[in-house]
Amino acid sequence: MIRIQLEKRAQHSAIFSLTSPLIALAITATLGAIMFLLLGKSPTAALYSYFIEPLTDMWSIHELMIKAAPLILIATGLSICFLSNNWNIGAEGQFILGGIFGSALPILYPEFTGPMVLPLMLIMGIIGGAAYATIPAFLKAKFSTNEILSSLMLVYVAQLFLDWLVRGPWRNPEGFNFPESRTFHADAILPEIWFASGRAHWGFAFAIIIAVLMWFVLNKTLKGFEVRVLGLSPRAGRFAGFSENKMIYTAFIVAGGLAGLAGISEVSGAIGQLRPVISPGYGFTAIIVAFLGRLNPLGIIAAGLILALSYLGGEAAQISIGVSNKVSAVFQGLLLFSVLACDTLIHYKIKIVKTMRGKAAL
């Protein structure tokens, strides 16, 4: 019998806290190579078209930024939630509500144009996401209802609500009955950052700015300290005079607001109208981004780019080597597993012990 034995380190390992995400990436790449072998594809060619090819031309680098923007924004908000022990896994729904709220302006009042449109849309998007996140926060603070289940259930409700809107009241009157809203007018479109080189929009800039700000708040201010203390030990937090209930609201509202901003940025910058589906699961992938970035907003920027690459790589690999783009989702799942397993290295020494049968057990 072989058994894994954990031995607590006296202090958490500084080396492993930096390298564990890298080890996790290496493990994921190895598992991926094995998976491609099993599918009868050349692992080197597959990994190349997955992780290198999308970086070789300007067009796909722009696509990378478009995909990374929502992931970084959402994951940055989730880092506050997870650090403070609030398990908000409904970011996908908050993203959708942000998209819906922000789109209300150009869809319901298409004749209202000018420079005020876009800022109002972004603010409404933030409000939409934050308001939707307030529901599980309120239920947790008031009734101690499990926030994991309530926030997740609200994702399904949000998806159905969006579906109803674009097939019903918000359907484009000139759209030949397609389930789509009217397309946004020019003033309601989030512009490109560098118009000449590609279509990456300002959502990516928002993501970087907000992640850096959040890093500062979490690491250099009392508020950031409060987040960590309440996450690690609610009892200690109470003695320090921090309010658990206030933190529940803060964490959910910030995370929901950022998911909402991501939602309206995606709708306004990348899609240009509302459709029945506006997210390929960004809200869930962002959970992986948050953990791969070790809940540190700067790490989250890097992690967001890597996960965005897995979306692009999936499309590229489908075209070049003919594997299903569903492989991306498998990659993402494997990556989160590896990240979590490698994080164990930070706090424990892992020993593989051979035990005699019969003497085993304890």
Add this chain to the structure above:
Amino acid sequence: MTPEIAIAIFLTIATAATPLLIAALGELVVERSGVLNLGVEGMMVMGAVTGFGAAQITGSAYLGLLAAIICGALFSLLFGVLTLSLATNQVATGLSLTLLGLGASGMIGENFIGLPGIKLKAIEIPLLSDIPVIGRLLFAQDLIFYISILLTIAIWYFVFKTRAGLTLRSVGDNHTSAHALGINVLKVRYLAVMFGGACAGLAGAHLSLVYTPQWTENMTAGRGWIALALVVFASWRPLRIVAGAYLFGAVTIAQFHAQAQGVAIPSQLLSSLPYIATIIVLVLISTNKRMTMKNTPASLGKPFVPDR
């Protein structure tokens, strides 16, 4: 309402309730051992795709069931190794099991989309099924229905009436004391996690072999999460899970009927009823703090690292 219609309605409710019941019973055992596995949705969807695929290849729905059970147990082992042997965060690991399961099942099932499924046949129990009304209700169903009922009774008996069940509960309530008493905490938890996985796999196979005998991506549609909510709703008691599962089955069927009747309510609102009902039920149950506190396994979600 004629008895015929009443019987038909009960049968459809039972079909909707059975996968919830089985998955929730499995998770109940897992949580009673102090482990929170949020991967139920992922294990279920893996069971659904494996069950469908194995039935296609072998031509036998029963072999499909068996494959789904084995697949669920093996898939849950992945969660077990991480949370038990490597002491990772159970919430995050469970989530990644769900994400991986949804992704992998989508990839595996790509060629199954659109294939006609193989439906598990009903088994009419001789003599008993001839009893008026009750015979049709309880003794002319498919194998999984019978399993779900037997499993409920067996798990209730196991958890509350046997020594092994006491061991399970002690590990879930205080792993440090259980360890000091010489109980192999991790072994108990491994077994519980794999049992939960097997149940989730079976529940998934019910979806792809009985409920709608075909494969569609993400066909679990949140049922794994509803099963998790049912465990909380039932305050970790097996018999209450039956009530919860049939309540949810009834909500699901009611909204289907309303859609079919063309009620002037948007179909999306009707479809969202099971999810909204889940939230409402969770709120109602959590307002009774004393009962929740009394029944929640005290070590739930906390990793255990043996000191030697």
